Every structure is written in structure tokens, then in C-alpha cells.
Amino acid sequence: MGGPRVSYVTLGVADLERSRAFYEAWGWTPAQVDEGIVFYQANGVVVALFGLGALAADQGRPDADLGVGGMTLAQNYPTEAEVDAVFEEALKAGATPLKTPEQVFWGGYSGYVADPDGHVWELAMNPFSPPAADGSVVLGG
Amino acid sequence: MGGPRVSYVTLGVADLERSRAFYEAWGWTPAQVDEGIVFYQANGVVVALFGLGALAADQGRPDADLGVGGMTLAQNYPTEAEVDAVFEEALKAGATPLKTPEQVFWGGYSGYVADPDGHVWELAMNPFSPPAADGSVVLGG
Numbered sequence: 001m002g003g004p005r006v007s008y009v010t011l012g013v014a015d016l017e018r019s020r021a022f023y024e025a026w027g028w029t030p031a032q033v034d035e036g037i038v039f040y041q042a043n044g045v046v047v048a049l050f051g052l053g054a055l056a057a058d059q060g061r062p063d064a065d066l067g068v069g070g071m072t073l074a075q076n077y078p079t080e081a082e083v084d085a086v087f088e089e090a091l092k093a094g095a096t097p098l099k100t101p102e103q104v105f106w107g108g109y110s111g112y113v114a115d116p117d118g119h120v121w122e123l124a125m126n127p128f129s130p131p132a133a134d135g136s137v138v139l140g141g
Numbered sequence: 142m143g144g145p146r147v148s149y150v151t152l153g154v155a156d157l158e159r160s161r162a163f164y165e166a167w168g169w170t171p172a173q174v175d176e177g178i179v180f181y182q183a184n185g186v187v188v189a190l191f192g193l194g195a196l197a198a199d200q201g202r203p204d205a206d207l208g209v210g211g212m213t214l215a216q217n218y219p220t221e222a223e224v225d226a227v228f229e230e231a232l233k234a235g236a237t238p239l240k241t242p243e244q245v246f247w248g249g250y251s252g253y254v255a256d257p258d259g260h261v262w263e264l265a266m267n268p269f270s271p272p273a274a275d276g277s278v279v280l281g282g
Contacts, residue, residue, distance in 0.1 A: 042275075044275075
């Protein structure tokens, strides 16, 4: 069921306003701004700026020091069942579970695993932005 | 000229065979395998596995300890001139230059900058896989 896909790229940042100012200065315009998080629409991929501490907490390890490279790659699926299935496939493949998929405060369903090097993948269902068949996400689409 | 786009996601790995085995076990099939690097085709985004040391060297800092999260996001453009322009825009926005764009051994043209948190962006022209207008790359396309 799983396979290569990147729906979101989240950059954990120390100072959201500083980072937003940097990307704005580089010519980026946010597609969506919520409390504590800024979204940019790329080519079928959404890039988000999110606090480092908040990102660590969202991964189920609030005390982790993510450091430079605290970056999460999300694979989004249309249903909770698919999230569960791909999560299980990941564990069978040897992934380290960080957070078992669960319903989350923003209305979706999300879990986290780490690959052998500690690269973090979020497996998620977001009812407000369902992915296209190829895993692409288009905000407001 | 620049803007949000993600063409490649490169995961720096300690053991390429171990990582390739993990992703294969998770159901991923490589789209292309070269010496020291494995490519997967995602939704308009290519995910690559590449040695941590090789990735540090490619960023122009061979002695860097990238650690967990040693991940590069590439923005690909059709011409060297566009790479240069976006590189300059990044510096003007406050990016830290890691490697001034230059012709590289694989036949393309590439430079690196870091954002305020140290997240690394490669700005590149690859004549063998020119990006679509939205920055998407399709291997062999």
C-alpha cells in the first residue's frame, strides 16, 4: 500500500517570525497561516514552518533536541485505515515507532515512525486536505 | 523568480544498503540506482538515499557532522542563470552561503545555502532531468 510520496515538508524553526521573514524576503508567499504554523504551496508538496519544540511534541517526544535538520516528511492517506496499514508496514520493515497513529486535535489522524537513521516520517489523514492519488496535497484544493 | 518548490528530498544515511533494505521492505522500488545513491520517484518529487559523508562533502563542508536530520531539499531550475539568480536572492534574504553554484562532476550545476536554522537548500540545474514549470522532477521523463 505504501510507497514513495512526500505530501508535506515541515521545517522545525527556533523563531517562526524570523523564519517567515526570511522566506518572505526570498519571495515566498504563504498559502495559509494558522496559529504557530505557516504553510507554503509547492509542486504538489506543502512546505510548513513550525516551532522546533512544537514539532518535537507532535512527534511524541517533547523533550527531544531536534537540532539542525529537525525536519519531518509526511505521507498523507485518505483514511485512518490506510494510515494504520502503512504504519504497520513500516514497523514490519524495521522502523522505530515514535507515536502510534491517533486522532489529533486538529481533526485528523496521525502517527510517526523513524527510519534506521532517525529520519522521521509522519503518516497522516487530514480530512480538510485529502491527498490526490499520488500523495500530492493542494491547500484549499 | 524563486518560490516554494521541492524537487528532491535527499536523506543522508550511515549505511546505504541498510537503508535501501529498509525502504524495500516497506514496499518502495527504486526508480534509478547509481553508484552510492538510490532514487525513488514520488509525486513530482524524487527521494534519494545518499551517504551522510558524501552529502556533507556535496554541501561543501566535508567535515560536518550532519547528524539525524541531515536532509537536503533541492530546488531545480532549467538554467544555470536561474540557479545563480535564486542563489543571489537567497543571500539577499539572509541565507548563509555554503557552496557557490558551480559546474559539478555529474554534468549539472549546483550550489547550497542554509536558512536561519541551518536547513539546507540545494539550488541546481540538471540537464538530464529538467524540471517541469512547477519544479517537479520525473526521472526518465
